[in-house]
Amino acid sequence: MAQYALLILPSTNRVYAESSTELTMAELALFGRTALETPVHDIARTTIGGVPYVTFEADDLAEADAAKLANLSSIYALFRFDGKLLEPVHLQSLDRLDSDLITIPKYQGKTNELFTKLLLNVTLLSSDFAGDLLERKFSVIDPLCGRGTTMNQALMYGFDAAGVDVDRKDFEAYGTFVQTWLKRKRLKHEAEVIRVRRDGRVAAHRLQVSFGLTKEDWKAGDKLNLSYVNADTTKALDFYKPGSFDLVVTDAPYGVQHGSRTAESGLHRSPIDLLKAAAPVWARLLRRGGALGIAWNTNVAKRDAAIEILAAAGLEPLDDPPYQDFVHRVDQAIVRDILVARRPS
Numbered sequence: 001m002a003q004y005a006l007l008i009l010p011s012t013n014r015v016y017a018e019s020s021t022e023l024t025m026a027e028l029a030l031f032g033r034t035a036l037e038t039p040v041h042d043i044a045r046t047t048i049g050g051v052p053y054v055t056f057e058a059d060d061l062a063e064a065d066a067a068k069l070a071n072l073s074s075i076y077a078l079f080r081f082d083g084k085l086l087e088p089v090h091l092q093s094l095d096r097l098d099s100d101l102i103t104i105p106k107y108q109g110k111t112n113e114l115f116t117k118l119l120l121n122v123t124l125l126s127s128d129f130a131g132d133l134l135e136r137k138f139s140v141i142d143p144l145c146g147r148g149t150t151m152n153q154a155l156m157y158g159f160d161a162a163g164v165d166v167d168r169k170d171f172e173a174y175g176t177f178v179q180t181w182l183k184r185k186r187l188k189h190e191a192e193v194i195r196v197r198r199d200g201r202v203a204a205h206r207l208q209v210s211f212g213l214t215k216e217d218w219k220a221g222d223k224l225n226l227s228y229v230n231a232d233t234t235k236a237l238d239f240y241k242p243g244s245f246d247l248v249v250t251d252a253p254y255g256v257q258h259g260s261r262t263a264e265s266g267l268h269r270s271p272i273d274l275l276k277a278a279a280p281v282w283a284r285l286l287r288r289g290g291a292l293g294i295a296w297n298t299n300v301a302k303r304d305a306a307i308e309i310l311a312a313a314g315l316e317p318l319d320d321p322p323y324q325d326f327v328h329r330v331d332q333a334i335v336r337d338i339l340v341a342r343r344p345s
Contacts, residue, residue, distance in 0.1 A: 009076040019328035026325035034130040073118035123293030171230035188218035204231035254297035279313040315341035
């Protein structure tokens with residue numbers, strides 16, 4: 001049995017940095033439970049040379065397991081620890097694009113990028129396809145996508161990404177950003193905004209993008225696909241086929257600076273009203289074995305109430321450890337948690 005020490009990535013967000021060790025411990029436990037070939041044991045916070053690490057024990061990590069752990073949301077470095085010396089473990093993450101796709105956009109209300117990656121990871125690890133992390137080209141939709149942080153993280157992994165949001169300003173801002181970014185990176189791509197018509201009228205606008213990671217990929221037809229529909233999330237099935245996605249991943253509005261909104265019912269401080277209307281739609285977007293992950297502010301909506309809604313939508317909420325260990329403080333008004341549910345196989 002070997003001991004490993006994981007160094008946490010420094011975070012520019014001081015409050016998130018305070019929670020990152022505990023969140024990483026919960027994320028690591030989930031990796032070990034669902035995706036790794038080698039079980040991990042005795043996950044703990046340990047100080048080595050005055051620096052905090054997350055330590056764990058495991059048989060010697062296979063190359064594939066090290067490659068999976070390279071995608072932990074807050075990992076900076078991983079070492080094999082013999083009690084005195086730290087031997088670096090080679091890490092090669094899934095990231096296929098430059099990180100400025102995630103870091104350049106700055107706007108009020110943007111979710112911390114490390115948390116967005118955590119939310120995507122936790123949802124993926126909860127699907128029936130967790131073991132295929134390194135091989136599968138996942139399809140991901142954020143049904144409350146705003147300015148696209150979740151979609152961008154999915155693209156970073158080499159996944160196909162989709163989104164829905166009712167806010168026209170967010171839709172236009174994201175479309176401008178992503179097309180400018182692709183041009184600046186000189187990636188071969190096609191992009192257009194089209195009007196989606198229903199019953200003779202314009203029902204929505206859709207941004208449709210495809211691009212290749214390399215010129216060779218583009219020529220071979222190996223492309224990443226991005227779709228963003230400017231519409232009410234409860235109408236998502238008007239634009240995407242049922243069972244089209246492996247993962248539904250979203251960060252619900254926190255009900256502090258803004259609330260949750262649907263076109264019909266207007267603004268609500270609690271995301272519960274939105275979840276009641278949207279959960280049956282989001283559940284149908286998932287293919288069998290897929291998973292839904294949602295983050296929200298527990299000060300305005302209780303976990304038990306959200307679990308009941310997801311169960312009523314035909315999903316299987318996951319509520320045992322480590323799923324109960326992702327709650328953390330964002331600020332005085334927001335205590336954020338993650339809830340995951342799986343569509344039965």
